Amino acid sequence: MxxxxxxxxxxxxxxxxxxxxxxxxxxxxxxxxxxxxxxxxxxxxxxxxxxxxxxxxxxxxxxxxxxxxxxxxxxxxxxxxxxxxxxxxxxxxxxxxxxxxxxxxxxxxxxxxxxxxxxxxxxxxxxxxxxxxxxxxxxxxxxxxxVTVEDRVILGGGCAVHQFTRVGRQAFVGGLSAVSYDVIPYGMLNGNPGLLSGLNVVGMSRAGIDRATIHVVRRAYKQIFEGPESIRANAAAIREDYMDCAPVMEILDFIGAESDRALSSPQRGKA
Missing domain, CATH: 2.160.10.10 (Hexapeptide repeat proteins)
Known part of the structure; x- marks a missing residue:
């Protein structure tokens, strides 16, 4: 009936x-x-x-x-x-x-x-x-x-996301990108293969994150992806320095979580 x-x-x-x-x-x-x-x-x-x-x-x-x-x-x-x-x-x-x-x-x-x-x-x-x-x-x-896609993510036209991949909150993925690895919260990813190209600063601003906080997140981003060790080791090393910055802690928690995929980065071969 x-x-x-x-x-x-x-x-x-x-x-x-x-x-x-x-x-x-x-x-x-x-x-x-x-x-x-x-x-x-x-x-x-x-x-x-x-x-x-x-x-x-x-x-x-x-x-x-x-x-x-x-x-x-x-x-x-x-x-x-x-x-x-x-x-x-x-x-x-x-x-x-x-x-x-x-x-x-x-x-x-x-x-x-x-x-x-x-x-x-x-x-x-x-x-x-x-x-x-x-x-x-x-x-x-x-x-x-x-695939896991968190809140406020934008995925550009024609992009493809590999199975079991995570895309963190408020990330931005450019059109025609190939997303093979996890994308951190607030990250911007472009290309095939997809590489991180920085932070989604426009999206962060629109979400009400103030400029001072964005500068703090940028500093943490450089330490994570340009530091001397692997991405996960760099993230673990700076954790205590950013306990009072919620967006950075969100990124660090994302990096530290278990996943079936590696992490996207500005360059291949560094996890």
């Missing part, structure tokens, strides 16, 4: 399978398909030709544009027939041709997307990704499986 709110507006050419949950004031335009395990929150709009399938939950206020396919099976060769999930937060914008996949049972079974994110045309979120909030994926961005 469908559970469709009385205020929902569904075009007669669209199909909503039995079992789907459709919230208040949802608008489903022509030629859409909603699978039987889908939950659409209140105030969601599907313009037309949108496919939402799998065990997918979409948060309140999200808008999905034509030809997006949300909740498709993992494209992993290890995908099993076991039900897995895709969880999308509130107020996201999912533009034309975007694809998002559910998780894999071997890795927790969930792909998770936060709130207020913008996914531009033909971008892809693969299985088991973990995305924060206020993120922008520009056109044709490709996230491989198990």
């Amino acid at each position: 469908n559970m469709i709110a009385a205020s929902a507006k569904i075009h007669p050419s669209s199909i909503v399978e039995s079992g789907a949950v459709i919230g208040e004031n949802v608008k489903i335009g022509p030629f859409c398909y909603i699978g039987p395990k889908v939950v659409l929150g209140d105030d969601i709009e599907l313009l037309s030709h949108v496919v939402v399938i799998g065990r997918t939950t979409v948060g309140k206020g999200t808008k999905i544009f034509p030809n997006a396919v949300v909740g498709g099976d993992s494209q992993s060769v290890h995908h099993s027939a076991v039900d897995t999930e895709l969880l999308i937060g509130t107020n996201c914008t999912i533009r034309e041709g975007v694809t998002m996949n559910t998780g894999t049972v071997e890795h927790g079974g969930k792909t998770v997307v936060g709130d207020n994110n913008l996914f531009l045309a033909n971008s892809h979120v693969a299985h088991d990704c973990r995305l924060g909030s206020n993120i922008i994926l520009s056109n044709n961005v490709m996230l491989a499986g198990h």
